[in-house]
Each structure stands twice: as structure tokens, then as C-alpha cells.
Amino acid sequence: MSSVAKHFERFLALAGFDRGPWIAVAFGLGIVAWFLLSEPWQWSAGIGAGVICAIFGATLGRPDGHLQLLPRAMIVVGLVFSLGMATIWARSWMVGAEPIERPAVITLQGHVLERQDQPAESRVRLVLAIRDAEAGVARKIRVNVPAEDIGEGMSEGAVLRLRTRLMPPAAPMLPGGYDFARTAWFAGLAATGSVIGPIEVVEPAPKRTALANIQRRLSGHVRSQLDGPEGAIAAAFASGDRGAIGQADEDAMRDAGLTHLLSISGLHVSAVIAAAYVLAIRLLALWPALVLRIRLPVAAAGIAALAGIGYTLLTGSQVPTVRSCIAALLVLGAVALGRDALSLRMVAVAAVCVMILWPESIVGPSFQMSFAAVIAIVALHNSAPVKRFLAPREEARVIWFARRSVMLLVTGLVIEIALMPIVLFHFHRAGVYGALANVIAIPLVTFVSMPLIALALVLDIVGAGAPAWWLVGHSLDLLLWLAHVTASQPGAVKLMPQMSDGTFTLFVAGGLWIGLWSGRARLLGLIPAGFATILLLLTPVPDVLISSDGRHVGITTQDGRLLSLRDSRSDYALENLMELAGVEAEPIPLEDWPTAGCTSEFCVLSLERGGKTWSLLMARNRVRVEERALAAACERADIVIADRWLPSSCRPQWLKADARFLERSGGLSLDLENGTITSVALSQGKHGWWRGAD
Structure with a gap:
């Protein structure tokens, strides 16, 4: 044991070990462990294990009382891990909202807490606080209202009476799908739904100027000055309001790897703060009396900090924006103090601040992608080869520009590599040409579009902003053209079936090790990371996908196509089936498949998998059939799927996925070759947002 400790101490000393970032990692691991563990006793055991690790580390100290690196690491990591797990447990207990028991149509009176305009969907989302008289508790719900039904006074602070159709927040439709129930739990939402009929304004919104109203007015002003999709994107840059961006443009930006430009985050906050800093220091330098009495970098940093905070508040204070603002404020502080502004410790402090305020964000794609990109940038630019490549030297301006352009391309490529596992894990698809598109898009947005938007808004004060808006429109038209062209290229999008948690963990571990260590140790x-890549390439495509309600079934063929039980009108259901099956082509209705036999009540299909013929029996509707005939059909089938409860006499050879079974398991993914079943319930445990039966 002593020999192992000595070797570990020597490794830490030679590898340039920096404790700060790893403390943030330990805190995050505690949060993630809470999500992965299933039951309260396991959470308590996890907290206890961290404390025991710290106590054990304290016993390894030298006799003179001075702790070495390994004991100190065990103490700090153990305590911080326990603190992370306790933080997310407390957060869940404090903000978690019990969902309603079942769908309901009710008339209610509620106080408007938040209003989200979504012109692209011709609707407005209202978040309401209501009083549930039956349960005797206050609840928060979210309802969709047609845009034409929104009248005067229906904004934050209003009291409305309306008839609604409410649903409990939906669990993932399939294993690996989006977990809205978890998101709603931490947002405090007990139900979501839509409005039926007219809305009565009991009390109109108070006549006061709130940030939400300023944001809406700013977004509306921008769109009034610039029509079409260019105006929608300009409004997103100016106010953070993405509600007017059309689905086709959203999809193109996503498939081109440019979605991050639409979400107000590091790029936008950094551009605003950098512009404010440069402008402030230039203007202050024109005042000789001030120059002689104060340090201009400190004053300019203060002004830039106020600009960054104001922009963050104006654009909605979303988690990526707050994270970026915190990081930018730390950079400003380092600049004002004359310290190195680009450091992993700065990233670690920003991460810990976000995890303390919103610990649940660590399991979401926004947090993971934001910090993965920042860590990749900092690690790359702090590496010795890059520092030598970018070191100042006597050279022509053209060579200087070419060197920076190459570095921008390399940075984009490194970011794409860092983000690829995260994007595939959460969205099951990734843009392949994102690095190339970002080489043009990032400078275009940072140095052309955003400064022009700011100039146009300033000129609008005196009614002279039209020329600037014309230039803004052309710059954003170029951005959209780039997105659509990139997304339409052959092979521009890569779809993959659901990555396993183990594979994703290996990717994250490898990425953190590469990013947080220095020297050869990072290799x-x-x-x-290489082992995870092999596992990803070997990830099996699921043979059968069954939605949580039993209505939607997707079956993959051996030639890479997808068969669907129902020719559904639900884009959400079809997208889930296609993404989790890793199939790009539109699904083929099962009744049109040559080897399938379908009646009005059932479809029967045989699949050859793993040297065995599997027989599937799938219900197409809820029409009852004669029990004896159903029992005989079930006996001949290996798998029976239905969106209703089937009688106990229905006994298939392997699996009966009827409504009773799916209520407990949630959606299913079947790998027939290996004979394995993956369910939504396996990843849920006994967390408050999961409503599956025991």
C-alpha cells in the first residue's frame, strides 16, 4: 500500500496536477451518482462512502501531521463528492413538484408567472400558479394558448380564468429519449396542457416595466425592423427570444453544427463584454485627468461586467448564459488583476457556481456541451505546441492572419470532437461538417452580425437604423445559407442508436483526463476514449422499439429500414423512433411490408435474428376480440404488444408488453439477437418524477 501511494505521489508531482478543476469534477460526480443510484438508502450510502473515504485519507497522513498529496486528495474528493450528492438531493426535495395523477379537463384560475411568445408555432406558453382545492396545495402548470387568443393584460402578474386540458409531464417515450418529466420536476411544473375555449382576464397584468416585458418589446421591435427568418435570428441574438425561428431553420442550424449560435451563451456574452471593454477603455483614455487617477483596465472591466450582467438578465438568464456570464466576469477579474485570464481554474469556479445553483443541469446537454467546449478551448490554447504556434513574431500581416485562421479551424475541429459523444448521447445525431461551417459562422456572427445589430438598435433611437438593419439582414441571410447548404450535403448528419451509459462514461472520463491534465500524462x-469509440461502433441497433403507451412500435429491418406499426401523424413519435433506431429514411407502414400480415385489429410479423425466428403479434386498435382466439394467437407468438390490458390467458413465449406491463416498465428497446430488454424504468429508480408502478 505504501509503495502504491509513493508511485501515485510521484505521478501527481511530475504530471503538473492542478487540484482546482478536479474538485469541481468530484462535486459533479456526486450529483451524477445521485441520478444513477435508484433509492434513498443508496443515496445515503453514497454520502457515507464519501465521508468514509475522507476519514480513511486522514489516517494516511504522515506522523508529523503534514498530509501528502494522496491523503489530501482522498479527504477533499470524498467530502466534495458527498456534498455534491447532498446538494442535488436537497434541491430535488425543495423544488420537486408532484405531478397530477391523471389527465384532466378542468376550469381553473391562475396567476401568470411567465409568458413565452412562440410566433413560429402560432402560440404563447403561459406558466401559471394555481390553487388545487382538492389537494389543498398550490401548483405550477404550463399551458399552450393560440396566439390569436392572447389579449391585452395577459402577461406576468395577470390573473386568468380558463378551461384547460392537462396532462402529467411525460416520461421518456423510449429508453434514451428526452425526459420531460425530470425537467418538469426541477422546474416545479405539476402539469402541462392546452387551453380550451376563451380566456377570462380576472385581473390584468400590472402596469410596470419588467425585464420580461422589455425582452418581448425588444424582440418585437427587431422583428418589425427585419422581416422573415433573418429577423427571427436577429431577435434571438438581441433578446434571447427564439420563439420566432422556424422549424426548418432550426433543423438546418442543428444539422450544420451551428445551433450553439442561437442559444445565448459564451460566444454572445463574450462578444458583448469584449465590445463593452474595448469601447470603455478607448473612451476613458480620451479623458487625461481620469487616466492619471485610476487604472483604466479596472474601470473598463467594471463597465464591461455591468454590460455582461445586463445582457444576461435581458436575454432571460438561462443556465448557459449565466454560466458564460460567470466565466466572463472571472476573466475580467483576472485581466483587472493582471493574472492569466484563460485557465481551467476559472472554468472550474464557473462550473461549481452553476452546479450549486442548478445541480440538475449537469445531466442536461446544455451544461455538458458548454463546459466541454470551454475545457477543450482552454486545454488546447494552454498546450505548449499551440503556444509556440501562436507566439508573437516578426511576420507579414497575411501570414499572421493565415496562422490565426488555421488555429480557428483546429479549434473548431477539437470542439466538434469534444462535443460529438455528448450530442450523440442526447440527440442520437450529429453534424459532421460543423467544424468547417463554424470557421465562417463564428467570425460572421461575432464581428459582423452582432455589432451591426447593436449599431442598428442605437441608430433606431434617432430613427436612422434602416441601413444598419439592411446589412444585418444580409449577414444573417448568409448565415442561414451556410446552414442550409452544409446540412444538405451528403453525409452531413450522422445518426446513431442509443449510446450506453457505460460508453458515455468512458468518453467523459477520457475527455476530462485529456483536458485537465498537462504534459504527456494527458495522453x-x-x-x-478509444475504448469508448470501439464500443460505440459496436452498439447494436435495437430490433424492436415500443413506446411507453404501446401505441407506437418501430421494427428495424436487416437492410437498415424502419417499419412502423401505425402511420402516425405525431412528428414527435416518428422522430423518436427514427433517432433511437439510427435510421434516416422515413418509416414504412407495417401493413405495406410484404412479409407482414395485418388485419384491422392485429399485425403479425416474423423476424430472423440470432439464428432464431421471432414471431410478433401487435394490436392496432382497442377493439376487443374473442378471448379464446386471442389466447391461441398469443400462444403462437414470442412477443405480444398492445396499448390496452390483455387477459391473463394471453401468454406469449417471451414477452407480453401490454398496458399493464408498460405502466411499470415505460418504453422498451428489444435486442432479439442477444435476448435483452432495456426499459425506461431501469434508468429512473425511485426518483420523484418517475410515476411507474412498483
Whole structure:
């Protein structure tokens, strides 16, 4: 044991170990462990294990009382891990909202807490606080209202009476799908739904100027000055309001790897703060009396900080924006103090601040993508080869520009590699040409579009902003053209079936090791990352996908196509089936498949998998059939799927996925070759947002 400790101490000393970032990692691991563990006793055991690790580390100290690196690491990591787990447990207990028991149509009176305009969907979302008289508790719900039904006074602070159709927040439709129930739990939402009929304004919104109203007015002003999709994107840059961006443009930006430009985050906050800093220091330098009495970098940093905070508040204070603002404020502080502004410790402090305020964000794609990109940038630009490449030297301006352009391309490529596992894990699809598109898009947005938007808004004060808006429109038209062209290229989008948690963990571990260590020691991170790549390539495509309600069934063929039980009108259901099956082509209705036999009540299909013929019996509707005939059909089938409860006499050879079974399991993914079943319930445990039966 002593020999192992000595070798570990020597490794830490030679590898340039920086404790700060790893403290943030330990805190995050505690939060993630809470999500992965299933039951309260396991959460308590996890907290206890961290404390025991710290106590054990304290016993390894030297006799003179001075702790070495390994004991100190065990103490700090153990305590911080326990603190992370306790933080997310407390957060869930404090903000979690019990969902309603079942769908309901009710008339209610509620206080408007938040209003989200979505012109692209011709609707407005209202978040209401209501009083549930039956349960004797206050609840928060979210309802969709047609845009034409929104009248005067229906904004924050209003009291409305309306008839609604409410649903409990939906669990993932399939294993690996989006978990809205978890998101709603931490947002405090007990139900979502839509409005039926007219809305009565009991009390109109108070006549006061709130940030939400300023944001809406700013967004509306921008769209009034610039029509079409260009105006929608300009409004997103100016106010953070993405509600007017059309689905086709959203999809093109996503498939081109440019979605991050639409979400107000590091790029936008950094551009605003950098512009404010440069403008402030230039203007203050024109005042000689001030220059002689104060340090201009400190004053300019203060002004830039106020600009960044104001922009963050104006654009809605979303988690990526707050994270970026915190990081930018730390950079300003480092600049004002004359310290190195680009450091992993700065990233670690920003991450810890976000995790303390919103610990649940760590399991979401926004947090993971934001910090993965920042860590990749900082690690790359702090590496010795890059520092040598970018070191100042006597050279022509053209060579200087070419060197920076190459570095921008390399940075984009590194970011794409860092983000690829995260994007595939959460969205099951990734843009392949994102690095190339970002080489043009990032400078275009940072140095052309956003400054022009700011100039146009300033000129609008005196009614002279039209020329600037014309230039803004052309710059954003170029951005959209780039997105659509990139997304339409052959092979521009890569779809993959659901990555396993183990594979994703190996990617994250390898990426963190590469990013947080220095020198040759960081190359060890290539081992788990390479192993994860092999596992990803070997990830089996599910043979059968069954939605949580039993209505939607997707079956993959051996030639890479997808058969669907129902020719559904639900885009959401079809997208889930296609993404989780890793299939790009539109599904084929099962009744049109040559080897399938379908009646008005059932479809029967045989599949050859793993040297065995599997027989599937799938209900197409809820029409009852004669029990004896159903029992005989079930006996001949290996798998029976239905969106209703089937009688106990229905006994298939392997699996009966009827409504009773699916209520407990949630959606299913079947790998027939290996004979394995993956369910939504396996990843849920006994967390408050999961309503599956025990």
C-alpha cells in the first residue's frame, strides 16, 4: 500500500496536477451518482462512502501531521463528492413538484408567472400558479394558448380564468429519449396542457416595466425592423427570444453544427463584454485627468461586467448564459488583476457556481456541451505546441492572419470532437461538417452580425437604423445559407442508436483526463476514449422499439429500414423512433411490408435474428376480440404488444408488453439477437418524477 501511494505521489508531482478543476469534477460526480443510484438508502450510502473515504485519507497522513498529496486528495474528493450528492438531493426535495395523477379537463384560475411568445408555432406558453382545492396545495402548470387568443393584460402578474386540458409531464417515450418529466420536476411544473375555449382576464397584468416585458418589446421591435427568418435570428441574438425561428431553420442550424449560435451563451456574452471593454477603455483614455487617477483596465472591466450582467438578465438568464456570464466576469477579474485570464481554474469556479445553483443541469446537454467546449478551448490554447504556434513574431500581416485562421479551424475541429459523444448521447445525431461551417459562422456572427445589430438598435433611437438593419439582414441571410447548404450535403448528419451509459462514461472520463491534465500524462485519456469509440461502433441497433403507451412500435429491418406499426401523424413519435433506431429514411407502414400480415385489429410479423425466428403479434386498435382466439394467437407468438390490458390467458413465449406491463416498465428497446430488454424504468429508480408502478 505504501509503495502504491509513493508511485501515485510521484505521478501527481511530475504530471503538473492542478487540484482546482478536479474538485469541481468530484462535486459533479456526486450529483451524477445521485441520478444513477435508484433509492434513498443508496443515496445515503453514497454520502457515507464519501465521508468514509475522507476519514480513511486522514489516517494516511504522515506522523508529523503534514498530509501528502494522496491523503489530501482522498479527504477533499470524498467530502466534495458527498456534498455534491447532498446538494442535488436537497434541491430535488425543495423544488420537486408532484405531478397530477391523471389527465384532466378542468376550469381553473391562475396567476401568470411567465409568458413565452412562440410566433413560429402560432402560440404563447403561459406558466401559471394555481390553487388545487382538492389537494389543498398550490401548483405550477404550463399551458399552450393560440396566439390569436392572447389579449391585452395577459402577461406576468395577470390573473386568468380558463378551461384547460392537462396532462402529467411525460416520461421518456423510449429508453434514451428526452425526459420531460425530470425537467418538469426541477422546474416545479405539476402539469402541462392546452387551453380550451376563451380566456377570462380576472385581473390584468400590472402596469410596470419588467425585464420580461422589455425582452418581448425588444424582440418585437427587431422583428418589425427585419422581416422573415433573418429577423427571427436577429431577435434571438438581441433578446434571447427564439420563439420566432422556424422549424426548418432550426433543423438546418442543428444539422450544420451551428445551433450553439442561437442559444445565448459564451460566444454572445463574450462578444458583448469584449465590445463593452474595448469601447470603455478607448473612451476613458480620451479623458487625461481620469487616466492619471485610476487604472483604466479596472474601470473598463467594471463597465464591461455591468454590460455582461445586463445582457444576461435581458436575454432571460438561462443556465448557459449565466454560466458564460460567470466565466466572463472571472476573466475580467483576472485581466483587472493582471493574472492569466484563460485557465481551467476559472472554468472550474464557473462550473461549481452553476452546479450549486442548478445541480440538475449537469445531466442536461446544455451544461455538458458548454463546459466541454470551454475545457477543450482552454486545454488546447494552454498546450505548449499551440503556444509556440501562436507566439508573437516578426511576420507579414497575411501570414499572421493565415496562422490565426488555421488555429480557428483546429479549434473548431477539437470542439466538434469534444462535443460529438455528448450530442450523440442526447440527440442520437450529429453534424459532421460543423467544424468547417463554424470557421465562417463564428467570425460572421461575432464581428459582423452582432455589432451591426447593436449599431442598428442605437441608430433606431434617432430613427436612422434602416441601413444598419439592411446589412444585418444580409449577414444573417448568409448565415442561414451556410446552414442550409452544409446540412444538405451528403453525409452531413450522422445518426446513431442509443449510446450506453457505460460508453458515455468512458468518453467523459477520457475527455476530462485529456483536458485537465498537462504534459504527456494527458495522453492516457486516449485509452478510455478509444475504448469508448470501439464500443460505440459496436452498439447494436435495437430490433424492436415500443413506446411507453404501446401505441407506437418501430421494427428495424436487416437492410437498415424502419417499419412502423401505425402511420402516425405525431412528428414527435416518428422522430423518436427514427433517432433511437439510427435510421434516416422515413418509416414504412407495417401493413405495406410484404412479409407482414395485418388485419384491422392485429399485425403479425416474423423476424430472423440470432439464428432464431421471432414471431410478433401487435394490436392496432382497442377493439376487443374473442378471448379464446386471442389466447391461441398469443400462444403462437414470442412477443405480444398492445396499448390496452390483455387477459391473463394471453401468454406469449417471451414477452407480453401490454398496458399493464408498460405502466411499470415505460418504453422498451428489444435486442432479439442477444435476448435483452432495456426499459425506461431501469434508468429512473425511485426518483420523484418517475410515476411507474412498483
